[in-house]
Amino acid sequence: MTRFVDKISVFDRRASAMAEAEGIARDGLRMHQGSPAVAITGPPVQGAGGSITLGQLFKRVGDAHNGGGGEEDGDGGGNDSQRHHVLEVDAFEQYHLDSRPPPPFVLTFTDLTYSVKRQQRMSLFRKNRLSSDQPEMEAELGRTKTLLNSISGEAREGEIFAVLGASGSGKSTLIDALANRIARESLQGSITLNGEKLEGRLLKVISAYVMQDDLLYPMLTVEETLMFSAEFRLPRSLSASKKKSRVQALIDQLGLRAAAKTIIGDEIHRGVSGGERRRVSIGTDIIHDPIVLFLDEPTSGLDSTSAFMVVKVLQRIAHSGSIVIMSVHQPSYRILRLLDRLLFLSRGQTVYSGPPDGLHSFFADFGHSIPDGENPTEFALDLIRELEGTPAGATALVQFNNSRQFHPTQSASAKPALSLKDAISVSISRGKLVSGATEGATSSSSSSVQKHANPFWIEMGVLTKRSWTNTKRMPELFAIRLAAVLLTGFILATIFWRLDNSPKGVQERLGFFAIAMSTMFYTCADALPVFLQERNIFMRETAYNAYRRSSYVLSNAIVSFPPLVLLSIAFALTTYFAVGLAGGIQGFIFFILIVLAAFWAGSGFVTFLSGVVTHILLGYTVVVALLAYFLLFSGFFINRNRIHDYWLWFHYMSLVKYPYEAVMQNEFDDPHKCFVRGVQMFDSTPLAALPEAAKVAVLRAMGQSLGVPITASTCITTGTGILQQQSITQLSKWDCFWVTVAWGFLFRFLFYISLLIGSRNKRR
């Protein structure tokens, strides 16, 4: 009795909890029983596609392609009927059962070489770099480091091609090179698909790259996550029901049926398991059913059972007509049996290339037999590591491997059966490549490849909906911000309780406004972690052009706005009446508006910083320090007319200046309201100690001298006077309001720019 049969007998007795595992195990078996191996080595079957002939297919694919031009104008309705056969959901279901061999794709790479210049570390750190016993140190002290050294290989449809090696061996670099994530000018060697040079844009359309990290919205369910991915990557012309069908088919393919309605989860919110999350992550990247799939260590961080299930899913994807290329650190014995082709790297050099079965004879011939029962990859990696420790390194093994290797392009089996164009057409006809972007696939002109699946406004709608769905399921985040605002509001309200109209009261009002207007900005700083998390998801998604950067920036702004309105009202209600601010209901409404504008500018500022600074603690320190400088230069600590010329520019850049001046004017712009009346004039002078009568006498004397009667109730300083003393004279309160709002927009624009610059995801 073998292992898998055992498993099934166990599973069959079970309820729904392991239904997903069951699905994987069964399907895996079925796939094995079908003969995908024929597809790899046998001749291609020309008349693939059931009742449809190849000629018909080409015509239809061609029609779809010709009609594709009009697509970009947003009117793709006319093409629907032509595409139905391509996108027929039945096709997904059929090809699983289809035992005929798929048209063979072969990805060949020859002599890939990639070197980087090593940057010298700052001299500050150098003296601490006491040499360790790791021999790689020596290589690093040189000027350039060869990350890939003449690597060749061949990955085929229906197979899993696995790159193995210790960390630092160049696994991820090779995957990056193949996935066109290294700038072509830095990379030597050739990469071809079915003998034709792979053009970057075409590759982006027919392939997917799955990163190591699972960057998903934590509060969306598995189904929602995949549905949103479908809306981004599948063409607008595809009806909603077709997209749903694709998502449902994918959920089954990924073995996620039982978890479909469960949220992804995070540290606080319980969600799906780690293995399920990884499979959702893969699902979001393969929603368009790509022909080539790249994965960087898809099993890292998973326990052996979860890792096995992930690779099982990958095998199923390969069998559905894809090339799967993945890096893997240390596959278990069972995972190893799912891999079709291995490439072992040691410091950028190939030490073994071939099927898993070949490992035993390879190492026996090299003089190091693999002991019975030992995992061959574990043995190989250890031996490589040991050799790397010797002065000669793994050179002996590299040379031994070279001597044994047939050059892949010389072997007869490597010859692809169809040209790239034909192969893609056939593949599409069999249900692959759901994306509408395929119109460019058979074209030679790269410009016709549509960059985004949807127009701007659809993207924005979907992004906004997704972000909003995620946000509203985490009410505690908003609750924390609201609590922070209310607490500060409460403290300010009680300490500045009902300020009077005396000189001291005026001074305290200034302090209250300065602090209150800084609070908005500091409260926004607390949102930095959330922004940073979202930004990572964005980076992942724009890497394959899921949507425009501009739609993301705009939807980000839209979703963040409603909570700000609530926070503004909460803060205004707590403080405005308690402190006793002037201006009545009109003043109150303006106060809400300017608080809202400050929140808007502040959240824009923090959003922008999240685009520039990626390290969270550094970001937080920078935000806090910059806000402190903004407050310092706002005009409260030192008036504009007293700031030295060389610092005036920073005064005008101070975000706090504008809302501060706005609330000041809102409070003091009444020219008839009096803040210093008669004898209050002497409050801050030694004369304050005199009896009231003496002060009145002094006032009278002053009045006589000036020729104006001054009594105890004569107004000495009005609101306007205070504004003048504070040099708040250049902008009206509405000017300040609009400038604050404009800052918010400016920062979001800068955020957009930072994303444009920062999200280049190619190595140089």
Added chain:
Amino acid sequence: MTRFVDKISVFDRRASAMAEAEGIARDGLRMHQGSPAVAITGPPVQGAGGSITLGQLFKRVGDAHNGGGGEEDGDGGGNDSQRHHVLEVDAFEQYHLDSRPPPPFVLTFTDLTYSVKRQQRMSLFRKNRLSSDQPEMEAELGRTKTLLNSISGEAREGEIFAVLGASGSGKSTLIDALANRIARESLQGSITLNGEKLEGRLLKVISAYVMQDDLLYPMLTVEETLMFSAEFRLPRSLSASKKKSRVQALIDQLGLRAAAKTIIGDEIHRGVSGGERRRVSIGTDIIHDPIVLFLDEPTSGLDSTSAFMVVKVLQRIAHSGSIVIMSVHQPSYRILRLLDRLLFLSRGQTVYSGPPDGLHSFFADFGHSIPDGENPTEFALDLIRELEGTPAGATALVQFNNSRQFHPTQSASAKPALSLKDAISVSISRGKLVSGATEGATSSSSSSVQKHANPFWIEMGVLTKRSWTNTKRMPELFAIRLAAVLLTGFILATIFWRLDNSPKGVQERLGFFAIAMSTMFYTCADALPVFLQERNIFMRETAYNAYRRSSYVLSNAIVSFPPLVLLSIAFALTTYFAVGLAGGIQGFIFFILIVLAAFWAGSGFVTFLSGVVTHILLGYTVVVALLAYFLLFSGFFINRNRIHDYWLWFHYMSLVKYPYEAVMQNEFDDPHKCFVRGVQMFDSTPLAALPEAAKVAVLRAMGQSLGVPITASTCITTGTGILQQQSITQLSKWDCFWVTVAWGFLFRFLFYISLLIGSRNKRR
């Protein structure tokens, strides 16, 4: 040709880089060739100890014990000669070659059961907890969860006892239970060593617990790290050269010879490899050569070769006469061969207990044969996981295991040969248990077990030396703080450049002082991450009473002080003369002192917070918010006499208040210095717009009314007047200085309290 022989042939051709690996491999072989198995099952040899008879040994161990009482008084010199034979370095070297069996220790645990009450989550989160497909959810919804369910087993000297299971199966809990890290009243069942109940204090002396995380000072070398550990854990009576010998022996035992002079390293500073770091970590815990060693997943996060070397070291430690008990997630095939006894857990229940060799027949009898070539533990863990997915769970396997198991206490081989007291004495005579704390080992009274190896002042010296060594090798940390202080100083100096003695200038001085005195505190906040990192090391080390908490707090304060002096001088130099503050050289010196006091209080405050808040981002947010409130209540924004009574308490708690008032008095305490003179009186009134002559006329009229001549040069407000206006009247500047200093001490005392409360490392 087997694997290991292969290895050696490879190693022998090699240079020093892999010398450590070589050492391990060779030693491992030698150990295998010697027959530790005899020690486990054979009868104990009574006359162990070479030329010394057992009677002599007992006498000498007894002598050492009797002399132990005087030890605590700090005068242990007289015992040196009596101890030499016990601590003879030759003994370490001899017992490696010694082929005679060590006296057998047997740790037996019976029916260990441990349950916890599950806390209900906050209802806020509940609605988001859509059920996942993980069946353990059901168990969690219940009130109590049984983490350990009647676990029995037996670990023997010379063997590695490994606890296996999926995450959440109870591995770590079992290790914690055995290591006395769970409060005894919560734990049911018995734990005995050689048939005698294990008393917590004795266990602490003869055992070591190695945590999963490597918490080491990054800038110390391997040798220094172990040397400091030796100074903490080995008795003061042991000479420095003996301690050095012990460290050197340990370095060889750990296979760290080649890395001995390399620093540990961190993200920025390159240091030893992960596997080496783990071995150093183990080394710091076994410096006293414990009889029982507990390790929580010692191989987690390591690649297979490093993991193998770690377990190889553990085997060597076991063979030197210790019981090694470890948890391990998924041992590779090679590691499995080093393990002597396995205990598989599934949700707190035993599903297999026995030697690795027994796995095949066990699972074959259960009806699930392990396929050839498959790693048996991998197979077992997968099968367990699959069974856990069924409604019945792993019950069938648990029952099957129970039916096969002999009760360990009933088996003849389990009977320990010597009583605990005798066994420990013999073990000590063979070189184990270097620590001077062993005098309690053979005593029945627990109070005589010495808690710390060194007196307070020695601990402090060593801690200070270690922390200082580590700090001075990271000059960039200080450089960053200095840069922050200089930058803020520069900005303040240029914006408040040469303030004049006008009413505006006075107001600006107030602002400058408020900001300057807050800067000290904010600069300290940036040190929070460093404090948190140190705190983790502290937690690890005090867990086994390496030193007193008080010595740590004091040495922490001492090491942090010198940089603060430099920062204070830097800040004072940048700002004092540029702003044009009053007081001459005396005032300058006071300014430096009060800045230093503020730094001292601030760093104390942040240190205290690092003891209370463990999450770094939360800590940072709390620090920033609290400092903002301190500034708000300092007296700058609202004067003391204007603060409502219900907030006055917080005004007095404001850390910023005291340095702020101190610098204010330093500036304004000259009763003769004039800040508002003659017509400047009208600067903030509508009269400011009048021509100079008219103002003079008004002054004259006022003077006549008051009967005092007032001219344009008459002083209206002196420094003292300003202090009165600001209600800075209660404390003198030196009072403020001393209060600030006292705050620093208070926070360090509170830090000490927080460590006392927080570092209980037992589960309830």
